[in-house]
Amino acid sequence: MKKKEAIRRLDARRNGAAGPRPPKALRMVVAALILRTDENGCEEVLICQRKADQPMALKWEFPGGKIEAGEGPEEALHRELNEELGIFAEIGPPLTRIRHNYRNGGAVDLQFFIVRSFTGALENRIFRQILWSGFGALPEYDFLAADLGLIRDLADGKLKVSD
Numbered sequence: 001m002k003k004k005e006a007i008r009r010l011d012a013r014r015n016g017a018a019g020p021r022p023p024k025a026l027r028m029v030v031a032a033l034i035l036r037t038d039e040n041g042c043e044e045v046l047i048c049q050r051k052a053d054q055p056m057a058l059k060w061e062f063p064g065g066k067i068e069a070g071e072g073p074e075e076a077l078h079r080e081l082n083e084e085l086g087i088f089a090e091i092g093p094p095l096t097r098i099r100h101n102y103r104n105g106g107a108v109d110l111q112f113f114i115v116r117s118f119t120g121a122l123e124n125r126i127f128r129q130i131l132w133s134g135f136g137a138l139p140e141y142d143f144l145a146a147d148l149g150l151i152r153d154l155a156d157g158k159l160k161v162s163d
């Protein structure tokens with residue numbers, strides 16, 4: 001390859017026109033499995049659908065969000081649940097932790113916690129919709145890719161949320 005051609009290709013790569021994208025920062029995220037028992041004694045979990053104008057539009061997820069600088073995971077989740085749902089949640093035990101690399105180069109580290117009790121009236125402040133689902137029905141919803149293993153395990157009863 002001629003020297004000029006090699007330099008042109010290198011410039012194109014630096015400008016993002018070719019070659020792999022540089023890795024994005026790892027996002028540290030917390031999310032909640034907010035649980036309730038229905039009238040038949042079956043456990044349900046609150047799930048949330050992202051709006052059409054958000055990234056990863058219309059996908060389903062568990063409420064939560066990014067941990068801010070100086071926050072602990074439980075503190076961050078308490079804040080997020082208040083911002084998103086208007087509740088004051090008692091953050092229970094951690095359930096699982098997932099590391100996932102999204103295809104756009106973004107990576108997330110997700111910590112899931114159980115929430116069994118909260119005060120305040122549950123109110124949808126940011127989502128397209130929120131609803132209570134039984135564990136068996138979770139795979140019917142189009143969840144974010146990072147959550148799919150967890151959804152399968154919950155639906156199959158492999159991951160127990162009971163005390």
Ligand SMILES: Nc1nc2c([nH]c(=O)n2[C@@H]2O[C@H](COP(=O)(O)OP(=O)(O)OP(=O)(O)O)[C@@H](O)[C@H]2O)c(=O)[nH]1
Pocket residue numbers: 027029030031055056060061062063064065066108110144145146147
């Ligand atoms: N809350 C929540 N976030 C999840 C789940 N699964 C999952 O991959 N995530 C990812 O974790 C990040 C949560 O951060 P966020 O809610 O504060 O951020 P966001 O989508 O508003 O995006 P942005 O603030 O980066 O623009 C998102 O990138 C989201 O796609 C989940 O079950 N719940």
